[in-house]
Structure formats: structure tokens, C-alpha cells
Amino acid sequence: MAVVAIPKASEEATSAPTPTTQPNTITLRISRFNPSNDSLPTFAEFKIPVQKWTTVLEAILHVKQNLDHSIAVRYSCRQASCGSCGMKINGKPALACYTKISEIGSKVVTVEPMSNFPIIRDLAVDFKQLFSDHKKMKPFIMRDDSEITPGTKEFVQTPKDLEKFLQFSYCIKCGLCNSACPTMATDESFIGPQGLAQAYRYVADNRDQGKKDRLKIVDQSHGIWRCHFAGSCSHVCPKGVDPAMAIQLLRGYLMGFRK
């Protein structure tokens, strides 16, 4: 018969692990810039308590709730699904809700708006161009018939067909790839890795019949050929989309390597 020894109250007190939830304090530097009033961005510094699970977005919201409510930041889902809270965290584009302060490994965390986007205010940037380029790629299945046309069946895909584009359909339009792209820094007409990756996502989909249209859109002087394959877009993508690979695969169609 098994005997279970119940520890005495005094033993329990001494053997209990030390709580690890003691908050640390970090310095959060937030870029402040209002294009209508300021000529240059400045940094506001805040000392804030953080736990090991505190994300950068939670830290910013702590400042907003308790220290300075005027900070402009865009966020929504808090779980890396909506793509709203992209920003530069210690110089690297990342989602604030998906980046834990404990993982950054620094007592000073600097947050700035994403590069290559016009700043609306503080950390919020204008996504007009990103969404416009995304729309230009016709991000939908193009074909004459439809699955709901009488007499037609579901457009069945094999797992192999799905594999060709599935990875690229995980894009959440957060703009981090465009922010990290060195070409976008100088060429404001460049479609950008987000748009090009989406073009490939639909070109590679065997249900789609709009390949010719999309290839024509990307095959222009500020289109796919301006990518220098730096790969930084893929490096910063929080969803593992790998836009750099999509661009190379899309080039294959234009070079005649792929049909």
C-alpha cells in the first residue's frame, strides 16, 4: 500500500520555490512624432515594471494607461493575427504583441514606427500604399466559373497543389517585410515584398486563371525585378511567409523556368 506523506506546514514554507513573478524594471523609449507639429522625432523614456511574460505591446499600453495617454499606437488582436502592431523594436521590425521583453535581453527597449511608411503619429504608420499594392495584385481567385455555378463541383486540390502556395497565404498584411526591405527605402514606387508574395500566392494556386494578368502587373520597372534578394523581408516575417522565396519563384514564371 502506498503511503503519502503530507508535509507539515513548517516544511512547506521552507521547501516552496521562490516566486519568479517579481517584476523587473526596464526603460521603455518610445518615439514621439507628430508630422503636423514636429520636424524631427524625439524619444520619451518611461521606467516600467515588467514580468517575464510581458510583451512590448503590454508595456506600451501600460505607459498609455498609467503614464502618458497621448501615445499613438495601433493594435487590435494581441495575438499576432491582425497585423496591426508592427513597429521597430530595438531597431528590428517586429510585432509588439508577439515580442516578449524578456526575450529581447535588454534593460532598454526602444520602439519606433516602421521604416518605409509615412508616420501618422508616434508609432502609428499609414498603410494606404501597402493595401493599395496588395489590391493591385488582385488577391482573389480569378476564373470564369465558380463552385456555386449549377452543374459544377468543388475545385478539389491535392495536398501537393496546396503546398505550393499555403505558406504564402499566411500573410497578415502587417507590413514588417516592406519595412525591412532595402529597396523600399529608396524606391517608393516598388511594389514591395508583401505585394509580390501575394501575387505568387495566387499565381501558384491551380484554381486560379489570372496568372497572365498578375505577371503583367509585376513585370514593370518598379516591380519584381527591383528585388535584390537581401532576404530581410523573410527574416522579419512573424508568420513564416518567406516573401523572398515567393519573389524568386515568381521570377521563374517570368524567366520561363516555370509554367
Next chain:
Amino acid sequence: MRESIIMKIHYGTALAAVALVAVHILFRMTQKFSDSLSYQNVIANYHFLPYALMLEVVLILLSVHGFNGLRVILLELKQGVAYERAINYGSIAATVALVAYGSRTILMAGMGMS
């Protein structure tokens, strides 16, 4: 012209230029470097028709590739309809001018007019 055709020309000229410049370097290695640059040997190259033709092709390949590369860099630096048109036509004009000047040199040397 569509950008994909321009870029195919760009990559094609690069590959062809590498191959032909390699042939050119191999020819130079058949003799001492100082001998290779002596006046008589240089003129002899231009008098040898296949070699002169190869130099002409190298000139065209490098001009097309080089000025298209410059066009791409300049288009990435700045944007604007008028600017881009000027860059596009300017690079074509520069290519034609350089090929014309280089061809003149090859022709004159080949015909013994230098």
C-alpha cells in the same frame, strides 16, 4: 519593352560577357603581360578579324549590360515620370554613343588608320 525582356537581356549579356572576356584573358596569357600591351601586338589583334569581331561583341555586351545596370540603379534612387523617361532614353543614347566610339576605334585600328 517589358521589364522581363530587358532583364533577360541584362542576364544574357552578363553571361556572354564573362565567357568572352575569359577568352580575351586567355589570349593575353599566351605571351608576357608587357608584350601583350606592346603597340605592335595590340594592332595585330585588331588586324586579326575574328579577334576584332570578338572585341566588338564584348564592347556591345558590356555597354548594354553596364548602362542597363546604371539605369536600374538610377531608377531606384529617384522616381518620377519625366526623370524615369530621361534615364531610360539617356541610357540608350549612352549605350549607342559608347558602342559607336568603341567601334570606330576597332575599325580604324583594323584598317590601319591609327
